Amino acid sequence: MFCEQCEQTASGQGCHQWGACGKSPEVNAVQDLLVYCLRGIAPVALKAKELGILTHEVDVFTCESLFSTMTNVNFNKKRFGEYIQHAIQLRENLKAEVAKHEASVEWSEVSCYEPDYTESLAQQGQDIALKFITQSESDVDIFSLKLTVLYGVKGLASYSFHAQELGQEDDRIYQFCYEALAALDQNNLSLEDWVNLALKVGEINYLAMELLDAGHTQTYGHPTPTVVPLNPKLGKAILVSGHDIKQLEAILKQTENTGITVYTHGELLPAHGYPLLKQKYPHLYGHYGTAWQNQTKDFAKFPGAIIVTTNCLMPTQETYEDKLFTIGPVGYPEISYLPDIEDNTPNYTLAIQKALALPGFTEEKEPRQVTVGFARNSVLNVADQVISAVKEGKIRHLFLVGGCDGAKPDRNYYTEFVEKVPKDCIVLTLACGKFRFFDKQLGEIGNLPRLMDVGQCNDAYSAIQIALGLAQAFEMDVNELPLSMILSWYEQKAVAVLLSLLYLGIKDIRLGPTIPAFLSANVLNLLSEKYNLQPITTPDQDLAACLG
Ligand code: FS2
Ligand code: SF4
Structure with missing residues (x-):
């Protein structure tokens, strides 16, 4: 192998x-x-x-x-x-x-x-x-x-x-x-x-x-800032994991009037920001769990059915195998697979029946919440505020701290980095790496939250539009903006996103937790020389370099 x-x-x-x-x-x-x-x-x-x-x-x-x-x-x-x-x-x-x-x-x-x-x-x-x-x-x-x-x-x-x-x-x-x-x-x-x-x-x-x-x-409309409960609601429940918002909608449609509450997991958190999805399906309630590598604990505790629509699925465990369902390209031996029946959509009846048979949430928890929906429209709508704040010295720098999460301890770099970002700086984030810091209360600068969730990994497109929009407003090259990209990678979507950033000529990206094993020393040198692509070092050293 x-x-x-x-x-x-x-x-x-x-x-x-x-x-x-x-x-x-x-x-x-x-x-x-x-x-x-x-x-x-x-x-x-x-x-x-x-x-x-x-x-x-x-x-x-x-x-x-x-x-x-x-x-x-x-x-x-x-x-x-x-x-x-x-x-x-x-x-x-x-x-x-x-x-x-x-x-x-x-x-x-x-x-x-x-x-x-x-x-x-x-x-x-x-x-x-x-x-x-x-x-x-x-x-x-x-x-x-x-x-x-x-x-x-x-x-x-x-x-x-x-x-x-x-x-x-x-x-x-x-x-x-x-x-x-x-x-x-x-x-x-x-x-x-x-x-x-x-x-x-x-x-x-x-x-x-x-x-x-x-x-x-x-x-589903342009995402708008939306508060998402992290505490569950009493009653029967389905958890939807992965990235597929179209399938999340199909599940919402098929669970209408069943009394089941639908929760997002992992990379589906940003789905709550889409107004037409949220308004149409009030039983799309909250978010449960954190990043993919914690799923064995999160899935075991979830008292309802779980549907995994895309990566990242881990080898399953007996404690939750009977309530787990996969669809589309996702699969695991002996785990129920729901094939497409019509219009590229599975029939979710088996998952719904499982959710109704399971106890659901029976105990209230202390209210907790996060805000999502800071995609390109939301941020660029306040571009004038950002620009004035930068010009007045109220915002010193913006950081895009985004990408994948994973189980390795060296990923704590990203948590520490966000914790150490000075109070006069903004952090934009996206993809599942954000779960290391997504519920931190970083406060505001004026009316602007200091921590803004742009969306899923594919919403790197939205983050790029924000960067290009700000560059246009500041009348400068995107590489001259007071903006640094601190990225984490794990799988092949992140490889594609990194290649898109390089294709667009984005320089000075800091990549971690490690450099891809498939990049040879010469290829890495080539990318470093042309784009100044560099590995992360320590949060203190990288922050100092970005702010310097
Ligand atoms: Fe995270 Fe996994 Fe999003 Fe990756 S949930 S590492 O596939 O695509 O990011
Ligand atoms: Fe799995 Fe990654 Fe190893 Fe490939 S490189 S076998 S995807 S852990």
């Missing part, structure tokens, strides 16, 4: 025996086999697009299956077997369509590959992964960039999958996913070509995040 796609990779060098995320070597191998099959689909889909053949089903499938191979999404070997069979079937159907237009196309080895379903798919995946590594590792820097592109495309595919659910699609995204997947099988690209391809992942991911933002805001 070899996997180094996430931040918790073993010894900071790669998981070889067993995934630190809980992924077995067999699951890792079938994921690699699925990615190989998608690499085989890519040239066929590109040819089909060139000939004007409809590829939509394959486009959506490609994004969903790439999504399923991300960290903490799917641990179910059987499900990957199904994805692989479907991939081959879709590829052959598309080839048949291409043949109707152009009979003489010769497909490369990867596009002709057929797994032997009578033999172990895991063994076949392992052999293929080994071949990929031995073919590529002679040039460490190109191998590093190949992995960067592949991991970034996984993140981009996941955002595109969500945008598509909300009716927002752009063929440039699908076209690029295929181009990037096809490039992994080319051995004639230079280092510069690979750097450009990695930045192109950033460009296309920016488009995917823009579409997802449009999907959310056009469907």
Whole structure:
């Protein structure tokens, strides 16, 4: 087994025996086999697009299956077997369509590959992964960039999958996913070509995040500052985890008039800020628990059904397995999976019945709350206040402290950093890393809260719009703003977001808790020289440098 796609990779060098995320070597191998099959689909889909053949089903499938191979999404070997069979079937159907237009196309080895379903798919995946590594590792820097592109495309595919659910699609995204997947099988690209391809992942991911933002805001309105209770309400309950606001709405719709209260978990906290969701479904009540790595404790204690819509799912525990449900690309062996029935939406009846059978909350807790909804519109609406406060010296600096959370103790850096930010500075935050400090009372500067939650990880798009809007208002380059980005990464969506920031030319990003293992020393040097991308050090040292 070899996997180094996430931040918790073993010894900071790669998981070889067993995934630190809980992924077995067999699951890792079938994921690699699925990615190989998608690499085989890519040239066929590109040819089909060139000939004007409809590829939509394959486009959506490609994004969903790439999504399923991300960290903490799917641990179910059987499900990957199904994805692989479907991939081959879709590829052959598309080839048949291409043949109707152009009979003489010769497909490369990867596009002709057929797994032997009578033999172990895991063994076949392992052999293929080994071949990929031995073919590529002679040039460490190109191998590093190949992995960067592949991991970034996984993140981009996941955002595109969500945008598509909300009716927002752009063929440039699908076209690029295929181009990037096809490039992994080319051995004639230079280092510069690979750097450009990695930045192109950033460009296309920016488009995917823009579409997802449009999907959310056009469907649910622009987020507004909204108070979210952290204490539960008496009664039956469902907890919805992950990032999928469209599926949260489907759950809200199917639980109307059942008496069930719906709680968000993890990256769904910002859903409360969308006015049209909040107004339409009063039983969308509050938030329960903190970041993904605390779910084994949070899920065990939750007295209702739990639905995980996306990452980050951890290996499950007996104490809550019978009340846990997964959907879409998410899965775990022996855990109830609710398949799509209609309009890309599952029937949630089993989860609803489970919630009604469980006791729900029977004891009141002391009221606690947080405020969410400081996305681009909310912040840019008060841009004049921010600008005056900066000009009058009331706001010295803004920090974007955002990104993923994880279990490692060195992530305490982010909590300490926020605690040490001077009182005349503002902290914008996003993604699940905020749970280390999201309920801290940092007070206000004038009417502006000192801690503002911009949203989920994909709302990096919103944070970028805030930065660009402020730069425009100050009439200066975005890199000259009194704004520093202190980012934490964990999985492949964060890789895609980082590539988007680099594509936009954002400099001086501080990244932690560690630098990705898949970045070779030369590639890291290159990014450091061009963008001044740098690892975090200590909160005191980094604060001093940013404020200096
Ligand atoms: Fe957090 Fe996990 Fe959001 Fe990542 S809930 S680390 O997948 O995408 O951020
Ligand atoms: Fe290791 Fe991360 Fe890969 Fe899991 S996803 S096997 S923890 S590198």
